[in-house]
Amino acid sequence: MPELPEVETVRLGLVDRVVGRAITDLRVGVFSGVVGPLGVDATRARVIRHRIDGIRRRGKYLFFELADETFVMVHLRMTGVLQITSRSAPPLRFEHLAMELDDGSDLRFADQRKFGRVLHLMPKEFVVLDTAIGPEPLGSDFTPDLLASRLVGRTAKLKSTLLDQRRVAGLGNIYVDEALFRAGLHPERPAGSLTSTETAHLRFEIQAVLREGLLHRGTSFSTFSDAYGGSGSNQDNLRVYGRGRRGDPCVRCGNPLALLIVGGRSTHYCPRCQALDPQSGVRQRGEND
DNA sequence: TGTTATGTTGCCAT
């Protein structure tokens, strides 16, 4: 569930409650794999007694900066949840880990599908990961030229390329489908085939859908919730995601939306507004509306 | 009751 807007919503909800607090203990449940190969005891030894100086987000990754310049990385993957609770609150459903903070609160991690991770990283490990992740799409440097440079020469499908976190950070299945619809681009276009006009349009719509998602505190279907267990409302603003299967009418042209599998992912789009061949006789988006 | 789908990513084969 969590893509960039959801992860940022979680971060914003945590900052005031967590920054400046020290970690006094680490509790891990039966699924010890949540802390990765380092293991529970070593992870605990590395985090306790350290103060949290800040929370950074890169793409869909969260990094809690500890006072010794190491990091606790959290990735929610599909169904992860991070929440602030009181120490005495009952366990969350699927709770795997809790960081006990020095003000009597807990920072808890839960994950139904056990894909998510909470890993302690040394400074060097942080740099390696940070460097491998592509540019932030909401950063001021995410210009049309920068996006073009990430797509040029690629023969892979546009959607698959946008989902590759090394090319651009933070996009997932929902926001990619929404951005491609708004930009009028077919998800299976070769990524390197876009004109500079199409690339500029795509950059604009990527930023638009992410900002809208952020404004609505994320898209909540079954499992996404913020740091306090609250839901976002962006699901009410989606134009194509989840609608292809039902063949709902396109909000732009009225023709039925369709479902396609691209790179193994369900892909919702409008075959008319997002033609694979731009010469198919359909007026292109942006010409007159 | 069985089958299928799910917002992510890493590993493996080509």
Place this chain on the structure above:
DNA sequence: TATGGCAACATAAC
């Protein structure tokens, strides 16, 4: 290196 397929897991919905 670039690309594509699939597994990791638990549950909900059909």
